[in-house]
Amino acid sequence: MRIQRLKPARKEELLLGEVDLTLMEPLLEKYKDRKGNMIPLLQGTQEIYGYLPKAAFAKIHQATGLELNEMYGVATFYAQFRLVPAGKHIVKMCHGTACHVQNVTAITDEILDNLQIKDGETTEDGLFTVETVACLGCCSLAPVMMIGDETYGKLSPRQAVKIIREIRRSENN
Numbered sequence: 001m002r003i004q005r006l007k008p009a010r011k012e013e014l015l016l017g018e019v020d021l022t023l024m025e026p027l028l029e030k031y032k033d034r035k036g037n038m039i040p041l042l043q044g045t046q047e048i049y050g051y052l053p054k055a056a057f058a059k060i061h062q063a064t065g066l067e068l069n070e071m072y073g074v075a076t077f078y079a080q081f082r083l084v085p086a087g088k089h090i091v092k093m094c095h096g097t098a099c100h101v102q103n104v105t106a107i108t109d110e111i112l113d114n115l116q117i118k119d120g121e122t123t124e125d126g127l128f129t130v131e132t133v134a135c136l137g138c139c140s141l142a143p144v145m146m147i148g149d150e151t152y153g154k155l156s157p158r159q160a161v162k163i164i165r166e167i168r169r170s171e172n173n
């Protein structure tokens with residue numbers, strides 16, 4: 001089943017925390033009577049909205065009878081789930097061994113300082129979320145950063161910040 005994904009969530013939705021719950025209907029229809037449906041429902045919901053909106057938990061509960069506290073428990077346990085909207089650009093900073101040795105921490109710190117957020121947070125304008133992740137699989141390019149599908153390697157802190165600034169500039173034009 002192909003699920004329509006909102007990319008990114010509309011700004012007013014981010015601000016008001018409101019989402020169009022009708023987008024979940026095909027997902028609920030597909031999984032509501034299946035055993036072990038909690039994870040696929042949460043994954044599918046995140047696929048639609050980019051995160052797990054509060055209202056979506058209530059909708060799943062209504063449609064399937066799954067308990068809210070169990071769903072929250074699962075959603076907070078697994079790192080794959082987000083409870084808040086991600087930024088339009090997700091910046092993944094590789095903190096695997098090769099990148100760590102090549103001082104990715106300094107690059108990450110520089111980016112976080114520049115964007116005035118902490119690891120895992122999203123900028124106020126909703127443009128960037130920065131996350132530290134494990135090996136991105138291109139260690140020969142260490143230190144590595146990924147933004148969307150684009151991989152940037154052999155970075156210095158200065159280059160990394162420049163890349164972020166360029167994206168912001170093109171978004172503001």
Ligand code: FES
Nearest residue numbers: 094096099138139
């Ligand atoms: S350790 Fe960073 S890409 Fe492998």
